[in-house]
Amino acid sequence: MDLRSYIRDVPDFPKPGILFKDITPLLADPSAYAYAVAKLAAHYATRPVDAIAAAEARGFLFAAPMALELRKPLIPLRKPGKLPFQTHSYKYDLEYGSAELQVHIDAIAPHAQVLLVDDVLATGGTMAAACKLVEQAGGKVAGCAFLLELTHLQGRERLAGYDCFSLIQC
Numbered sequence: 001m002d003l004r005s006y007i008r009d010v011p012d013f014p015k016p017g018i019l020f021k022d023i024t025p026l027l028a029d030p031s032a033y034a035y036a037v038a039k040l041a042a043h044y045a046t047r048p049v050d051a052i053a054a055a056e057a058r059g060f061l062f063a064a065p066m067a068l069e070l071r072k073p074l075i076p077l078r079k080p081g082k083l084p085f086q087t088h089s090y091k092y093d094l095e096y097g098s099a100e101l102q103v104h105i106d107a108i109a110p111h112a113q114v115l116l117v118d119d120v121l122a123t124g125g126t127m128a129a130a131c132k133l134v135e136q137a138g139g140k141v142a143g144c145a146f147l148l149e150l151t152h153l154q155g156r157e158r159l160a161g162y163d164c165f166s167l168i169q170c
């Protein structure tokens with residue numbers, strides 16, 4: 001299945017000069033969505049993974065079905081003020097702004113191998129922050145998985161030292 005055909009390019013969103021990769025056509029097609037999740041999950045089926053974590057919001061769309069498919073705990077990494085219990089926090093820069101992620105202090109068991117999942121790897125700022133947050137919380141990064149990698153933004157270089165896997169490159 002050609003997953004690329006389910007990604008729509010939207011120029012100048014959310015700011016002039018940004019070519020936004022819209023995954024909603026893929027989400028709208030259950031066969032393509034299921035195929036993408038199954039392919040991502042299959043890549044980690046035999047690797048040591050104790051839990052799956054993702055940053056809101058689009059990361060959840062792939063992390064949740066992967067967690068169910070791999071029968072692993074799901075750990076939400078959320079924007080500030082959303083998690084009700086005590087949190088660890090990490091601030092980071094995006095392709096089009098800055099942000100912060102938080103995780104509950106008891107979400108990650110000591111030395112747990114945490115697989116991080118997101119829809120898009122752009123500059124790598126979000127995933128680098130997610131990795132730091134997992135480590136700050138006592139876990140280890142088992143890998144970083146993406147539906148789509150925007151190779152020209154060289155996010156993979158920002159994630160040097162972490163094992164990265166993407167299903168589609170463009």
Ligand SMILES: O=P(O)(O)OC[C@H]1O[C@H](OP(=O)(O)OP(=O)(O)O)[C@H](O)[C@@H]1O
Pocket residue numbers: 055056057058059093094095099118119120121122123124125126127155
């Ligand atoms: O590699 P980066 O440059 O960090 O960009 C990738 C991140 O940007 C998007 O999230 P966004 O912050 O737009 O939030 P959303 O998931 O709530 O739409 C996307 O879902 C990734 O998390």
Ligand SMILES: Nc1ncnc2[nH]cnc12
Pocket residue numbers: 018019020021022095120122123150
């Ligand atoms: N160009 C882009 N398209 C979709 N999501 C993104 N997240 C960061 N950059 C993005």
